[in-house]
Amino acid sequence: MKALFKKSSISFLTILTILLTANNSFAQDPTNQIQEFTVKIDKLGDASWEVSEKMTQSQWESFKQGPLVNDPSITKRNMERSMSAYVIEDFKRDLDEMNRAVKMSFTVKAMATYKGSGHWELKLDSKNPQITKLADNGQMMISNTAINGQLIQQIFKVYFPEGASNIQQSTDSFGKALFTYSSGGGIGTYFSWNNIVGILFIVAAAVTFLKTSKQQKESINIFMNKQITNS
Amino acid sequence: MKKFLLPIILLIAGIGFIAYPFFLPSGDIDLKIQPATVIMPAAYKVYSNPDILGGRYNLFKAVVKNSTSSEIKNLKVQFRVPGLIPDWTDVPAATNLLPGQTAVATCYPVFPQSITERNTTSKEKTEIKITYGNKGNPTERDESFPFDVTSVNDIVFTNMADQDKAYAGDFGENRVLYACMVSSEDPIIKHYAQAVQQKILCGESGAGVGESGEVTDQSIKEKVRVMQGVYNATLLSHMVYSETQSGVSKFGDNTSSTEHIRLPREVVSGNTGLCIELALLHASIYKAAGLNPVIFLVPGHAYPGIKVGNQYIPIESTGIGGVGLGGIMSADQALKKGLEELKTFYEESSKGNPQYQLLDIDQLYSQGFKDMELKPDPTLADETDKILQTWPTCLISALNQPARAAAYASRPRPKPRTRSTEYTTSNWQRGAINTISFSYPGSWPVYPHPVAQIPFLIAAAISPDKTAQVETYHVAAQNPEQAIYYIKMAVNRMGETVQYSETGSENNLTRFNGTTYNNGITLTWVGYFRNGYGGVDGVIVGTTGGGNRAVLNEIVNSIR
Numbered sequence: 001m002k003a004l005f006k007k008s009s010i011s012f013l014t015i016l017t018i019l020l021t022a023n024n025s026f027a028q029d030p031t032n033q034i035q036e037f038t039v040k041i042d043k044l045g046d047a048s049w050e051v052s053e054k055m056t057q058s059q060w061e062s063f064k065q066g067p068l069v070n071d072p073s074i075t076k077r078n079m080e081r082s083m084s085a086y087v088i089e090d091f092k093r094d095l096d097e098m099n100r101a102v103k104m105s106f107t108v109k110a111m112a113t114y115k116g117s118g119h120w121e122l123k124l125d126s127k128n129p130q131i132t133k134l135a136d137n138g139q140m141m142i143s144n145t146a147i148n149g150q151l152i153q154q155i156f157k158v159y160f161p162e163g164a165s166n167i168q169q170s171t172d173s174f175g176k177a178l179f180t181y182s183s184g185g186g187i188g189t190y191f192s193w194n195n196i197v198g199i200l201f202i203v204a205a206a207v208t209f210l211k212t213s214k215q216q217k218e219s220i221n222i223f224m225n226k227q228i229t230n231s
Numbered sequence: 232m233k234k235f236l237l238p239i240i241l242l243i244a245g246i247g248f249i250a251y252p253f254f255l256p257s258g259d260i261d262l263k264i265q266p267a268t269v270i271m272p273a274a275y276k277v278y279s280n281p282d283i284l285g286g287r288y289n290l291f292k293a294v295v296k297n298s299t300s301s302e303i304k305n306l307k308v309q310f311r312v313p314g315l316i317p318d319w320t321d322v323p324a325a326t327n328l329l330p331g332q333t334a335v336a337t338c339y340p341v342f343p344q345s346i347t348e349r350n351t352t353s354k355e356k357t358e359i360k361i362t363y364g365n366k367g368n369p370t371e372r373d374e375s376f377p378f379d380v381t382s383v384n385d386i387v388f389t390n391m392a393d394q395d396k397a398y399a400g401d402f403g404e405n406r407v408l409y410a411c412m413v414s415s416e417d418p419i420i421k422h423y424a425q426a427v428q429q430k431i432l433c434g435e436s437g438a439g440v441g442e443s444g445e446v447t448d449q450s451i452k453e454k455v456r457v458m459q460g461v462y463n464a465t466l467l468s469h470m471v472y473s474e475t476q477s478g479v480s481k482f483g484d485n486t487s488s489t490e491h492i493r494l495p496r497e498v499v500s501g502n503t504g505l506c507i508e509l510a511l512l513h514a515s516i517y518k519a520a521g522l523n524p525v526i527f528l529v530p531g532h533a534y535p536g537i538k539v540g541n542q543y544i545p546i547e548s549t550g551i552g553g554v555g556l557g558g559i560m561s562a563d564q565a566l567k568k569g570l571e572e573l574k575t576f577y578e579e580s581s582k583g584n585p586q587y588q589l590l591d592i593d594q595l596y597s598q599g600f601k602d603m604e605l606k607p608d609p610t611l612a613d614e615t616d617k618i619l620q621t622w623p624t625c626l627i628s629a630l631n632q633p634a635r636a637a638a639y640a641s642r643p644r645p646k647p648r649t650r651s652t653e654y655t656t657s658n659w660q661r662g663a664i665n666t667i668s669f670s671y672p673g674s675w676p677v678y679p680h681p682v683a684q685i686p687f688l689i690a691a692a693i694s695p696d697k698t699a700q701v702e703t704y705h706v707a708a709q710n711p712e713q714a715i716y717y718i719k720m721a722v723n724r725m726g727e728t729v730q731y732s733e734t735g736s737e738n739n740l741t742r743f744n745g746t747t748y749n750n751g752i753t754l755t756w757v758g759y760f761r762n763g764y765g766g767v768d769g770v771i772v773g774t775t776g777g778g779n780r781a782v783l784n785e786i787v788n789s790i791r
Contacts, residue, residue, distance in 0.1 A: 043329075044329060044331055044332040044333070045332060045333075046333065074397060074398075077395055081285070081287060081391075082284065082285040082287070083285045083286070084285050084286040084287045084289060084292065084337065085281060085285070085286035085289075085292070085335065085337045086335060087294055087333065087335055109294070109333045109335065110325070110332075110333045110334050110335045113325050114325055114327050114328065114329060114332060115325075115326075115327065116304070116326065116327040184329065194248045194249060194251060195248070195249050197245075197248045198244075198245045198246065198247070198248030198249035198250075199245065199249070200245070201241050201242070201244045201245030201248060202241070202242055202245035202246065202249075203245075204238075204241045204245070205237075205238040205239070205240075205241030205242035205244075205245060206238070206242075208237050208238040208241055209235065209238035209242075212234045212235060212237070212238060215234070216234060
């Protein structure tokens with residue numbers, strides 16, 4: 001799974017930034033752009049991405065000339081080719097013309113790796129990112145990047161599955177950010193219907209055995225008492 | 232005992248419910264394989280690197296979904312390619328999958344170096360084995376798919392399925408793989424690059440940057456000198472431009488243009504190359520010399536250059552000429568032409584035209600692109616050696632030796648221009664160089680091969696006051712322009728500056744007027760050249776300012 005997940009969210013950030021800023025290279029507006037990335041990891045390790053950005057009028061005018069507005073299928077195709085190690089599904093793009101805002105959403109399959117016994121791993125392709133805790137199951141990092149001469153601030157939020165615990169951040173052998181967390185699995189995975197029925201049967205067997213043993217013991221005692229009385 | 236029958240039955244049933252999954256075959260998985268249809272040996276190192284271009288260059292992607300109702304354990308994805316990777320090899324993948332969970336296993340194969348020895352396209356097969364479940368009795372799923380392995384010289388321009396192609400850039404997305412053909416580590420190219428540095432650049436390093444690493448005017452000049460040296464080397468070798476094979480092939484659902492690229496080692500040994508091949512040769516030598524090479528890709532053409540700081544310096548490497556390309560450019564002209572082309576490149580690339588693409592070799596290598604390893608090839612090395620032997624030995628270093636330097640310093644200095652009466656027409660000699668004949672004063676001593684470092688200078692007759700001279704040349708060149716250029720190069724290497732221009736023709740002879748300058752001495756000369764047997768013959772008449780003009784005119788007028 002190591003190589004499989006070598007590319008991760010930071011690569012996405014770069015690709016998405018390029019997609020979003022395409023055709024913005026001649027925009028003269030020096031105002032910084034702010035892009036917000038929200039990633040929600042579900043219980044199967046799949047990630048739903050939502051990328052949103054609000055623009056100034058001049059940025060919007062320039063953005064409207066780009067492929068994301070005019071040919072979103074090409075954008076999807078380019079994303080799939082630029083991130084070949086992943087499976088991307090449910091690609092959607094919403095434009096809010098009144099507010100000069102764009103929102104892109106898609107699902108990345110198998111972004112987090114299941115290591116067994118309820119343990120999960122999420123690798124980021126970023127060295128020593130500045131990460132702050134957002135909520136019990138959420139982390140946030142902010143970074144700045146320059147694309148086509150524009151300074152772009154990126155706010156990246158990642159939410160682990162509901163009920164995820166032991167969320168810890170470390171680095172792998174290449175110094176890249178690595179999150180580990182616990183979710184599902186563990187003892188819970190043993191409560192399959194066959195195990196439950198099997199355990200019920202064993203418990204029933206034990207109860208029946210004890211009951212039978214007790215009855216037999218009582219019968220023996222009654223018999224012994226009778227023998228003693230008779231003698 | 233009968234009373235314990237019920238609990239025993241219940242116990243056995245309970246154990247049976249818990250244990251029965253271990254005796255059943257594992258449930259099935261949903262498996263989708265997305266295979267590569269073609270592999271290019273030139274890029275064999277790229278395929279092993281998942282970091283390159285988002286992992287685009289892989290052998291296959293296996294998408295495995297656990298469609299059973301229980302957790303899958305011990306999942307393992309393996310592959311092999313008989314003939315290339317014969318052993319079953321693991322593909323990194325998740326080992327556990329929860330019900331409904333998906334895993335993606337992408338295969339980045341490590342092909343052996345021997346794949347670069349393939350000279351023809353062949354059909355290969357990838358075999359995939361997926362096992363999971365009980366380690367002792369795993370469930371196995373086998374898949375396979377065919378794919379093409381091209382010749383090491385082939386570049387398939389795109390891997391994109393026909394149905395996905397839309398824009399011009401889609402048809403050439405693999406042109407970035409040209410970077411893998413920049414072979415600065417190839418033993419033959421290294422040898423060639425050393426010869427360029429030794430014989431053409433006279434051992435000077437052109438990789439120069441300032442002492443603290445900053446870019447200075449001097450360092451830029453040095454870099455440009457290297458570029459010109461590489462260009463001059465191809466000129467000196469009589470390298471010519473020529474076309475190569477190209478075509479269209481179908482690989483699965485992808486119909487793509489393909490191009491058969493002669494590797495830099497084949498270009499120097501064959502002494503001919505297409506634009507991209509010459510660009511790759513230049514880039515290879517630049518890299519070997521420590522420069523930062525780039526290749527400019529434009530519609531139907533490619534040319535090399537270097538990156539210095541944030542600037543690019545291009546050169547038109549096809550200026551060496553060839554059938555259909557017209558005349559031969561000097562290195563200066565090739566640089567000028569490159570700059571003209573760069574202007575167009577900037578204009579088009581700023582418009583977002585994807586057909587104008589810059590390959591920054593160092594940057595690509597930092598992203599993971601790598602040149603292929605090539606084994607020594609005695610045949611190509613011999614052919615290259617034969618060409619290198621025709622290059623003259625560099626003179627700068629020889630001149631730097633004390634004895635030579637002293638001799639050079641004692642060269643005659645110009646005298647005041649006086650009308651000499653030394654020359655008479657009564658004692659004239661007839662001179663000739665193959666097809667060209669002329670007359671010169673009999674009092675002028677003749678020196679055969681006066682400058683060992685200029686082997687094509689056959690003889691020189693010098694006036695007694697050392698202010699005028701006649702020189703005869705035989706140059707292994709294709710035409711007078713090339714011949715005079717070679718002479719200029721040789722003289723340049725001696726530290727002298729030569730300027731000339733073609734000024735017409737007389738008696739089927741091409742005339743050049745020029746000056747040669749060194750250490751305060753300016754030789755003004757006129758030369759006449761014509762194609763002869765096995766090269767070009769020429770006569771040059773020059774003066775440092777003294778001498779009898781009438782005599783000089785008589786010499787010039789006698790040239791036939």
